[in-house]
Amino acid sequence: AQKVTQAQTEISVVEKEDVTLDCVYETRDTTYYLFWYKQPPSGELVFLIRRNSFDEQNEISGRYSWNFQKSTSSFNFTITASQVVDSAVYFCALSFSSNTGKLIFGQGTTLQVKP
Amino acid sequence: NAGVTQTPKFRILKIGQSMTLQCTQDMNHNYMYWYRQDPGMGLKLIYYSVGAGITDKGEVPNGYNVSRSTTEDFPLRLELAAPSQTSVYFCASSWAGVSGSTEAFFGQGTRLTVV
Numbered sequence: 001a002q003k004v005t006q007a008q009t010e011i012s013v014v015e016k017e018d019v020t021l022d023c024v025y026e027t028r029d030t031t032y033y034l035f036w037y038k039q040p041p042s043g044e045l046v047f048l049i050r051r052n053s054f055d056e057q058n059e060i061s062g063r064y065s066w067n068f069q070k071s072t073s074s075f076n077f078t079i080t081a082s083q084v085v086d087s088a089v090y091f092c093a094l095s096f097s098s099n100t101g102k103l104i105f106g107q108g109t110t111l112q113v114k115p
Numbered sequence: 116n117a118g119v120t121q122t123p124k125f126r127i128l129k130i131g132q133s134m135t136l137q138c139t140q141d142m143n144h145n146y147m148y149w150y151r152q153d154p155g156m157g158l159k160l161i162y163y164s165v166g167a168g169i170t171d172k173g174e175v176p177n178g179y180n181v182s183r184s185t186t187e188d189f190p191l192r193l194e195l196a197a198p199s200q201t202s203v204y205f206c207a208s209s210w211a212g213v214s215g216s217t218e219a220f221f222g223q224g225t226r227l228t229v230v
Contacts, residue, residue: 045221100165101146101209101216105157
């Protein structure tokens, strides 16, 4: 079965705190892709990162970083020094090479950053 | 660069009415998708298309129909609207080939209420 689990439904932090959003996935495919999307209050979906299953290198982009660990089937997302503008719903998603790019989404984590 | 354009942004339907959600992309992507997002949930795939003239069902296709006569357009048809179809609908597109798919680009969403 292909599945994405985001166990944290809601997280609330104070500005400048670091926060980690967890993502655990299930797939039997050896080639797959993991994604993070941000959905701000305005409702659109903003692409953040795509990672393929053969690349376990962690990635950093500004205040954002991602930790991909195949051993634990996790692809966690950390925001360093959070800001109010980071308040959004964050989705982790999975696709695999044979599935025509279809995305399997987790339920999302709502992040609230308070000033 | 318009990306993926959906219309309308909001719509209220009465039970039993029909409507078409329009979706156009200008990125020459071969794959297009329709997802729905229910409150507090991740997105679920309704239908997808791998190219003009080719469509297939996703996870939740009942009550919907699609067509893909051109690369650019992928309309979603709701027949006999039901309250269970109250949701936010997202159209997306991506480029997919033998090496997998790129990230999906999403439209702004259509908020549909069936009363």
